[in-house]
Each structure stands twice: as C-alpha cells, then as structure tokens.
Amino acid sequence: MNNMKYMIKPLLFVILIFSFNLLKGNENQSQILTIPIFEDVPTFDPHKSNSFASISVWMNIFSTLLEEDVHGNIIHNLASKYEISADKLVYTFYLKKNLKWSDGLDITADDIVFSWFRAIEPQTKNPMISELYFIKNAKEYHLGLKSIKKEDVGIQKIDSHTVKITLSNPSPYFLIRFASFVYTILPKHTIEKYGKYWTKLENIVTYGPYTLTKHRTDAKIVLTSFKAYWNAQRINIPQVKYLVLKNNQYYDYLFKKGKIDILDSIPQNKILDWINRKETKIVNNFFVSHLSFNLKKPYFQNILLRKALSCTIHLKKSIILEKYLYKLGRIAKGVVPPGLPYYPYKDYMNECSSKSIKEDFKKAISELSMPLPPFSLVFVSHPELIDFFQIIQDVWMETLGVKSVLVPLSWNSMLAKLVKGEHDLTIMSPAASIFDPIDFLDWYITNEPRNFLGLKDPEYDRLFDEAQKEFDLKNRMIKMAKVEDIINRNFYLIPLFNNQQMYRLNPKLKMVNHNNQLIEPTPDKLGHLSARWINWAFEK
Amino acid sequence: MNKILTFFIIMLVIFSFDYLILVWTNSLTLNISYLDYLRNGLMGDWGPTLRYEDKTVIEALFANWQTTIILLLSSFFISNIIATLLALFIATKWGKVLDFPINITTYILVCTPVIISAPIMIHQFIFSWNWGDLQAYTFPIIVLTLSICSLYFKYLRLGLLESLDKSFIAAAYAKGLSSTRILIHYALRDGLGTFLSIIPSTLVQLFSMVIAVEYIFDLPGMGRFAIQSALNRDYPVVLGMINITVILTYIMTLLVEFLQIKLVPKLRMKHVF
Numbered sequence: 001m002n003n004m005k006y007m008i009k010p011l012l013f014v015i016l017i018f019s020f021n022l023l024k025g026n027e028n029q030s031q032i033l034t035i036p037i038f039e040d041v042p043t044f045d046p047h048k049s050n051s052f053a054s055i056s057v058w059m060n061i062f063s064t065l066l067e068e069d070v071h072g073n074i075i076h077n078l079a080s081k082y083e084i085s086a087d088k089l090v091y092t093f094y095l096k097k098n099l100k101w102s103d104g105l106d107i108t109a110d111d112i113v114f115s116w117f118r119a120i121e122p123q124t125k126n127p128m129i130s131e132l133y134f135i136k137n138a139k140e141y142h143l144g145l146k147s148i149k150k151e152d153v154g155i156q157k158i159d160s161h162t163v164k165i166t167l168s169n170p171s172p173y174f175l176i177r178f179a180s181f182v183y184t185i186l187p188k189h190t191i192e193k194y195g196k197y198w199t200k201l202e203n204i205v206t207y208g209p210y211t212l213t214k215h216r217t218d219a220k221i222v223l224t225s226f227k228a229y230w231n232a233q234r235i236n237i238p239q240v241k242y243l244v245l246k247n248n249q250y251y252d253y254l255f256k257k258g259k260i261d262i263l264d265s266i267p268q269n270k271i272l273d274w275i276n277r278k279e280t281k282i283v284n285n286f287f288v289s290h291l292s293f294n295l296k297k298p299y300f301q302n303i304l305l306r307k308a309l310s311c312t313i314h315l316k317k318s319i320i321l322e323k324y325l326y327k328l329g330r331i332a333k334g335v336v337p338p339g340l341p342y343y344p345y346k347d348y349m350n351e352c353s354s355k356s357i358k359e360d361f362k363k364a365i366s367e368l369s370m371p372l373p374p375f376s377l378v379f380v381s382h383p384e385l386i387d388f389f390q391i392i393q394d395v396w397m398e399t400l401g402v403k404s405v406l407v408p409l410s411w412n413s414m415l416a417k418l419v420k421g422e423h424d425l426t427i428m429s430p431a432a433s434i435f436d437p438i439d440f441l442d443w444y445i446t447n448e449p450r451n452f453l454g455l456k457d458p459e460y461d462r463l464f465d466e467a468q469k470e471f472d473l474k475n476r477m478i479k480m481a482k483v484e485d486i487i488n489r490n491f492y493l494i495p496l497f498n499n500q501q502m503y504r505l506n507p508k509l510k511m512v513n514h515n516n517q518l519i520e521p522t523p524d525k526l527g528h529l530s531a532r533w534i535n536w537a538f539e540k
Numbered sequence: 541m542n543k544i545l546t547f548f549i550i551m552l553v554i555f556s557f558d559y560l561i562l563v564w565t566n567s568l569t570l571n572i573s574y575l576d577y578l579r580n581g582l583m584g585d586w587g588p589t590l591r592y593e594d595k596t597v598i599e600a601l602f603a604n605w606q607t608t609i610i611l612l613l614s615s616f617f618i619s620n621i622i623a624t625l626l627a628l629f630i631a632t633k634w635g636k637v638l639d640f641p642i643n644i645t646t647y648i649l650v651c652t653p654v655i656i657s658a659p660i661m662i663h664q665f666i667f668s669w670n671w672g673d674l675q676a677y678t679f680p681i682i683v684l685t686l687s688i689c690s691l692y693f694k695y696l697r698l699g700l701l702e703s704l705d706k707s708f709i710a711a712a713y714a715k716g717l718s719s720t721r722i723l724i725h726y727a728l729r730d731g732l733g734t735f736l737s738i739i740p741s742t743l744v745q746l747f748s749m750v751i752a753v754e755y756i757f758d759l760p761g762m763g764r765f766a767i768q769s770a771l772n773r774d775y776p777v778v779l780g781m782i783n784i785t786v787i788l789t790y791i792m793t794l795l796v797e798f799l800q801i802k803l804v805p806k807l808r809m810k811h812v813f
Contacts, residue, residue: 042591197594217595217603218768219760246768247758250674253667259675381771410772412591 033237033509033533034260036245038382039411040218044199046184047119047126051411053242055181056531060223060240061206062184065093065112066175069514070535072524074175078107078185078207078230088170089136091178095161100228101187103205109157114188116155127415129449130442131182131433134174136166143447169469172476173434180433209235209534218244223533236512236537248383261506262529268384271326274502282328285501285527288337288440289429291392291494295454296421299372305364306491311352312399313392313494320395321497324388328502332495335484336437342477343437348488349495354399361400374403378423381408385427418452426452427496435525437480438468444487453492460486501527508539547790554786555581558779567775586783590774597780600765607761611750615681616743619689627696628723631704646690654749658683658756680753688746695738699731706730729803736800740792747785 037053046058067077076082078099083092099107119126120138133139136154140147154166167174177183187198187205194203201215209229214222221242225235243260245251248267255263266274274280291313293300300306313320317331330338333347365372377392379385389406396402404424409417417423432439441464442448444455460483467479487493510518512535521536523529530536559577562568567590572580580587586597626642633639661679665671672678703709704727712722751763758764762781769777 043593048593200594216760217592217600218765219604244760245758246755246764250758253674257673410591413773 031237031538032239032241033262033536033538034241034243035262036251036254036260036265037242038244038246038248038265040244041215041221041242042412044204044212044215046181046186047124047128050127057212057221057223057242058181058184059208059532060210060534061208061212062181062186063208064179064181064183064185065095066179067532068176068179070511070519070522070530071513074179075514077179089167091165091167091174092158093163093165095163096230097161099207099230101205101207102211102226102228103187103190105187105189105205107185107207108160109163110160111188112163112185113155113157114191115184115186117150117153118186118191119182120153127449128182130445131177131180134167134169134171134177136168138168170471171468172471173436173438176434209532210240220244231534234512234516235534237533240533255504258506261509262503263505264501264503264529266502268324268326268387271328271502274504275326275328279507280502280504283501283503283523283527284330284339285499286337286339286432286435286525287429287499287527288332288335289427289496289499290332290335291425291496292428292453293425293492293494294421294423294452295492297424299368299370300424302364302368303490304360304367308357308361308364308400309396309402310491310494311349311357311360312395313496314349314352315354315357316395316399317496320388320391324391325497328500329497330500332498334488334495335440335493336480337440337498340435340437340477342474344478344481346481346485346488357399372402374405375424376405376407376422378407378409378414378417378426380411380414389427419449421452421454423452428452428493429499432526437477437484441480441483441487442468444492455487455492457486503529506538510537510539511535512537543794550786550790551582552578554783558783561779562775565773565775586780587776589769589777591769591772591777597776600777601762601780601784604761604765607754607759608750608763610677611680611684611753611759611761612743612746614677615684615688615750616746618681619685619692622685622689623692623696624728626693627700628728630697631700631723631727632719634701634704646693649686649690650694652687654683654687654752655756657687658753662757674757675759677759680757680759683753684746684749687749688742691738691742692735695735696731699734700727701731703727703730733800733804736796736803739796740789743792744785744789747788 035056037056039051039053041054041057042049042051043054044057044061046054046062063078065077065079066082067075069075078096079093080096081094084090085092093112095107095109095112101107116132116135118124120129120132120135120142122142122144126132129142132142137148137152138154141150141153154168156164156166158164171177185207187207190203190205191198194200197203198205201212204212206212206226207229209226209231210223211226212221213224214220223240223242225238226232229235245254245260248265249269251260251263251265251267252270254260275282293306295301321327321329321331333349334345336343336345338345377389379389386406386408393404393406396404407417407423414426418426428443430440430443443450444453444457444460445451445464446456446458446461463479463483463486467476467483470476470479488495505521509521511521511530513519518537518539521529555578556574558581559574568587572587577587584598588596589600592600630639630642658680661683662674665679666674700723708730709722709727712726713719750761751766753759754761754763755767762784766778766781769781
C-alpha cells in the first residue's frame with residue numbers, strides 16, 4: 001500500500017507537467033503561411049480527386065512542363081523549350097536536364113509518358129478526363145475502343161528528354177491547359193513499386209517547389225520548400241501549413257488572431273459585417289451555380305415541368321439573393337457567366353411570370369398522369385448549402401405545392417450517388433480553368449462522366465465539337481452561344497447566381513512576379529488568387 | 541484466464557456485428573469471408589477506410605490520438621484531485637454555511653451537458669473576453685473537468701459522510717489521532733468503494749464528452765474524425781470507434797477491480813481475482 005502511494009504521486013505530477021507543456025502555442029508563426037481547409041485531402045494522387053484543397057496541394061508538390069505566372073502569361077517550368085508545328089497539331093517539348101525527384105532519381109521522358117497514359121487509362125477513373133480529350137485518340141483509348149492501341153494515342157517519347165504530343169484538332173487553349181494540374185508529371189518508379197499505396201507519406205516522391213513533410217489525417221498538411229527545385233531561389237515562403245477547420249464560424253476569430261493568413265470562406269452571418277470593411281476585397285468570379293435536373297427520371301423528361309420549376313426559382317431569385325447571399329452575387333440568366341468579350345448573351349427567363357408558372361405546372365401534371373414523388377435534392381453537406389436548399393424547398397412548396405427532401409452528403413458519397421443517377425436534383429458549380437465558355441458546356445456531352453444531367457443529344461455533341469475547334473475569337477463565341485442555347489431553351493438547368501467572392505489577406509502577404517518584385521495581390525480574369533505558393537511572399 | 545476468455549468472446553461478438561453491418565451497408569471493399577474478417581479483426585487489422593484509399597481504419601483513427609488522450613487523461617486526473625480535496629474539505633464543514641452553496645453548484649454542473657457549457661465558454665470567455673485560445677487545450681479541459689469533477693465530488697462526499705459515522709472512526713478519535721490523519725487514512729479509504737466502482741462508467745461518459753468537446757472546439761482528434769466519418773457514411777471508421785470504446789470499457793473495468801482490491805481494505809478479504 002505504501003509503495004503504491006509513492007508511485008501515484010510522481011506519476012500524477014509527470015502527467016500534469018506533460019499536459020500543461022502542450023498548452024503552449026507555436027512560437028515562430030511569421031514565416032509560415034497557414035491556410036484553412038474545410039475537408040481533408042482524401043488522396044495526394046492528382047488523378048483521383050478534384051476537390052479544392054487537393055488541387056492546391058498538388059499544384060505545389062508536383063510540376064507541369066509549362067506554368068502560368070501571376071499575370072496569366074505562359075512560362076517554361078520543367079520544359080526548357082517547346083516547338084509547335086505549322087498546322088498547330090504537333091507539340092514537341094524538351095525537358096530540362098538534371099532534374100531529380102525528391103528521392104534522387106532522374107526525371108525523364110518516361111515519367112511524362114507514363115503520367116499522361118495513367119491519366120487516360122480507364123481503370124484510373126480520372127474525374128478530369130475531359131481535359132485530356134484534346135490529345136489524339138485519347139478519348140477512344142479511354143472509352144476502350146478495341147481498334148485503338150497504345151501506339152495510336154498522340155503521346156510519344158522521342159528520346160530520354162523529348163516528348164511529342166499530337167492533338168486530335170487544333171485547340172486555341174492547349175498551352176494554357178498544359179499548365180494546369182491535369183498534366184502533372186508523376187514518378188513512374190514509385191507508382192510501379194507501391195501501387196495504390198504510393199501516396200502514403202513514407203512512400204511519396206515529388207518534384208515541385210514544395211515537398212510533403214507531414215500529413216496528420218483530418219488535422220493538418222505541412223509542405224516545406226524543396227531545396228533541389230530548379231527555381232529554388234524564387235521560393236520565399238519556407239513552410240506552408242493547411243489546417244483542417246470544420247467550423248467556419250471560427251475562421252474570422254482565427255484570422256484576427258493571426259492564426260490563418262488567407263480567408264475566403266465566410267459564413268453567412270458575417271457577410272454584412274465584412275462587406276463594409278476596408279480590407280475586404282470583392283471580386284466577380286467567372287462562375288455560375290445552377291441546379292441540374294436528372295433527365296433519367298421520367299417526370300423530368302417533361303419540358304413544362306422543368307420550365308415551371310425553373311421559373312418559380314427565377315422569380316424569387318432577388319429575394320433569395322438578399323436573404324441568403326446578402327446581395328453578394330448577381331442573378332444568373334444562363335449557363336455561361338457574363339463578362340466574355342463578343343459573346344451574344346440572351347435572357348431566357350423573360351418568359352417567366354407567376355401566371356405562366358401555374359398554367360405550365362397544371363399542364364405538366366395532366367400530361368404526366370402520375371403523382372410527383374418528393375424530389376431528392378443532393379448536395380455536399382455544408383451548413384450554408386443546407387440553409388440555401390431549405391429556401392429552395394420552401395419556394396417550391398409555397399408556390400407549386402411540390403415536396404422535396406434534402407440529402408446532404410460528403411463529397412465522395414455525393415459523387416457516388418450522382419454517378420448512379422439516384423438523385424432528382426443537384427447543385428452544380430462548374431469551375432472554369434480558362435476564360436472561355438468551353439468549361440461550362442463540356443459537362444453535358446454524351447457519355448461524359450460529369451454529365452449528371454444525363455443529357456444525350458447528338459445535335460449538342462455536333463455543335464460543341466464544331467465550336468471548340470474554332471480559332472477565331474468572334475466566331476468561336478457565336479458558335480458557343482448556339483451550344484448554350486440548347487440547354488437554356490429546354491430548361492435543362494436552373495441557373496442560380498454568378499458569384500462574387502470576398503476575401504481577406506494577411507496585410508503582410510504579397511505576390512511576387514517573375515522578376516522577384518513584390519506586387520499587390522490581384523486575382524486573375526477568373527477571379528481566383530494564385531494557389532502556387534511560389535508566387536507569394538511575406539513583406540518584411 | 542477467466543477474464544481473457546471473456547474478452548475474447550466480447551471481441552468475437554462485436555466483430556460479428558461489424559461484419560453484418562458492413563455487409564448490409566455494402567461497405568466491404570475487400571471481398572473477405574466472415575472467418576477471415578474475424579481473424580483479421582482479432583489481429584488488429586480492421587480493413588481499409590472508405591474515404592482514404594491508402595489508409596486502414598486503425599491508422600486513420602489513431603492519427604490524432606494525442607489530442608484525445610491528453611483531453612481524457614488530464615481532465616480525469618485534474619477532476620480526481622479537485623474532487624478529493626474538495627470532499628475532504630467539506631467533510632470537516634458538514635452542515636455548515638459553505639456546504640450548501642457548494643452542493644448546489646455541483647448539482648447544477650452535473651446537470652449541464654458539455655454541448656451547452658462548451659459553446660457558452662467559447663462565446664463568453666474566448667470571443668467576448670478574449671481569454672486564451674480557441675485551438676488550445678485549456679478551455680476544453682476546463683469544460684470536461686467541471687462536468688466530471690462535480691460527479692466525482694458527489695460520490696466521494698457521500699462515501700466520506702457514511703464512513704465518518706462508523707464506530708472505528710469514533711475509536712480513532714478516542715485514541716487521540718489528529719483529525720487530518722483520521723480523514724485521509726481511515727475515512728477516505730473506507731469511503732472509496734462506491735467512488736471507484738463508478739469510475740469505468742464515468743470514463744466512458746468522459747470519452748463521449750471528449751468527442752463532443754473536440755467537435756465543438758474544432759480540435760483535431762479521434763472524436764472529430766469519428767463524427768466527420770459518420771457524416772461521410774464511412775462505416776468502417778464508425779464501427780472502429782465503437783470497438784475502441786468497448787475495449788476501453790472492458791480494460792477500465794478490469795483495472796478498477798484491481799485498484800479496489802488494492803485500495804479498499806475490506807474488499808481484500810473476498811478473493812475477487
């Protein structure tokens with residue numbers, strides 16, 4: 001008994017000291033860039049997911065042959081030079097010499113060819129596959145047509161440091177796309193050695209301005225600058241930290257305390273408080289959100305029902321905007337967001353009136369000759385989206401007496417549900433990677449994996465194919481508008497809002513141009529801030 | 541031997557339930573037979589998670605074990621110490637002025653769940669008065685301690701009052717021993733019985749409180765991860781969390797039985813082990 005007594009006291013003491021030691025915070029915060037993310041990165045494999053946080057991590061730990069600088073110009077990254085053939089179909093890239101992966105092995109043309117073949121391989125299930133369809137025979141290879149062999153695809157190795165890409169048709173935006181993360185170069189030797197476990201922290205091999213040094217599941221990701229990077233002298237921020245913070249009500253507080261440096265997700269109840277502050281910046285995003293019907297359901301084949309539901313929302317949009325977004329946003333009238341030069345915008349919603357809605361709905365019900373089941377509204381479980389869908393639910397219930405069920409899910413389970421086509425309606429917010437309508441329209445091509453609308457229209461495919469080949473800007477916009485017309489005329493989607501975004505930055509955080517001069521942070525044409533941390537620095 | 545066999549049977553039962561649930565929810569990613577699943581489960585391989593392709597359930601759950609363990613152990617030990625000191629102090633003042641307010645306070649604290657006290661703490665102390673930090677351990681530990689400490693205090697006080705009435709205490713006073721010595725060495729040790737027997741159940745209660753507190757304070761720990769996995773329909777992780785709770789409860793029960801025999805003299809005569 002006495003022995004026990006003497007043992008317990010020191011033990012208690014040690015545990016107490018241990019627990020109080022951990023109460024201390026971090027000391028040197030000034031050189032670390034801290035970014036809050038809402039959900040952890042499910043995988044570090046660039047061919048497996050397309051959530052925002054994942055893209056931001058990949059852009060910094062992996063590299064592409066070309067790169068976009070802070071002004072939107074295309075500059076060389078891993079490529080020392082490139083040549084374009086006269087017919088604009090063949091691109092030859094020369095890789096820089098003496099580039100080494102983080103484990104010391106050479107980067108060669110084999111890695112490039114391997115990565116791009118992996119991206120179009122059907123078993124990889126790459127969600128960004130449509131971005132690779134410009135390559136000759138890539139689409140046919142992905143869909144598994146028997147006549148197409150590996151040699152027929154337009155990715156060819158010339159020698160150990162040269163690669164040749166052949167396109168299926170000339171594309172005006174190919175070089176810009178080439179700088180996007182879809183064309184990342186991955187380590188062949190590691191992926192072949194470890195299989196699907198290559199993304200584990202102890203196995204992963206990278207080449208980029210940063211390396212992955214820490215990943216605590218669902219807690220944080222730490223990137224540290226990579227000394228052997230070819231442009232290592234340009235890296236100004238030695239460490240980047242992503243913190244998983246689930247409750248966005250705390251973001252404001254953490255920002256004030258200096259715990260996080262970039263703040264772009266603002267809870268609804270803070271918007272009014274923020275909008276009047278000097279340091280808050282508001283940008284128009286090249287972005288549209290819309291509700292998409294599931295055309296596989298028999299009742300949504302009826303155009304009058306779609307029109308009635310669409311118009312109901314459209315007439316209430318200004319109220320929703322005021323109530324839900326606190327006027328932060330613009331009312332969308334079509335699939336393509338405003339702002340493009342030469343684009344003939346049309347207002348499809350001017351036919352809507354409260355009288356026409358009721359007539360259309362009555363007609364639709366009598367044509368359907370079946371009772372409408374409660375619609376399931378599938379979306380990512382985010383507190384703000386739940387609020388928003390409750391408003392939509394109320395609007396339909398009050399005006400048409402249509403019942404609906406909210407199904408908030410995680411990103412992955414939502415995707416699974418959408419692919420199976422079990423939803424009735426879902427919210428979609430296609431993000432554009434270039435300043436062109438193409439990224440908003442390529443979702444609805446037949447057999448496209450992101451075509452959750454379930455549209456199968458050969459006319460649409462033909463017009464889209466014609467439009468995307470067009471080089472002349474003016475003609476291109478007119479052709480694209482014809483494609484958009486099919487969707488808007490048939491009310492396949494309910495356009496909601498063109499977003500405006502608010503953000504706040506740590507006042508010491510500045511951008512760096514390629515001459516290493518500090519400039520004020522400015523978003524690009526699409527309204528995004530650069531997520532390549534090599535372009536950022538702390539003012540001293 | 542008896543205990544190990546019981547443990548083995550409990551594990552078999554929970555893994556069978558796990559297997560059934562996984563089959564019902566279509567969450568078995570690997571094509572694995574029931575017997576293989578049982579064997580793997582007992583060996584500590586609980587299969588892959590649904591969300592993280594390259595991670596097993598145990599890896600993903602225990603990635604943030606530090607946060608949970610720090611919250612659990614420090615609030616447990618701090619509340620033990622405070623409860624004991626307070627109970628000893630009150631025992632000498634029984635029926636006097638101080639007894640009543642302390643009693644009332646503890647009753648209120650016992651009745652307040654952490655899902656109410658934690659947000660109040662955050663909004664009042666951290667946001668309004670700017671004390672401390674959101675992502676630190678101080679306030680979560682205070683919230684947990686307040687709630688569990690008052691529970692311990694009530695049981696200790698009851699035990700002490702009961703044993704102070706007994707004849708051997710009167711005998712000790714008659715011998716001329718000091719009142720502190722009587723309180724600590726005679727009364728407290730005799731009164732520990734009920735208190736010790738509630739420890740395993742309160743620890744499980746504390747564990748569930750830790751889960752809630754982690755989520756409210758946005759601390760990265762096993763609890764927040766389990767809640768997020770439940771929202772993500774990641775059944776293997778949720779079942780893994782339940783398994784851990786079952787194992788924890790069983791181990792705690794064993795430990796407390798052992799402690800009771802060591803600390804409470806009258807139990808030593810009956811051979812429990």
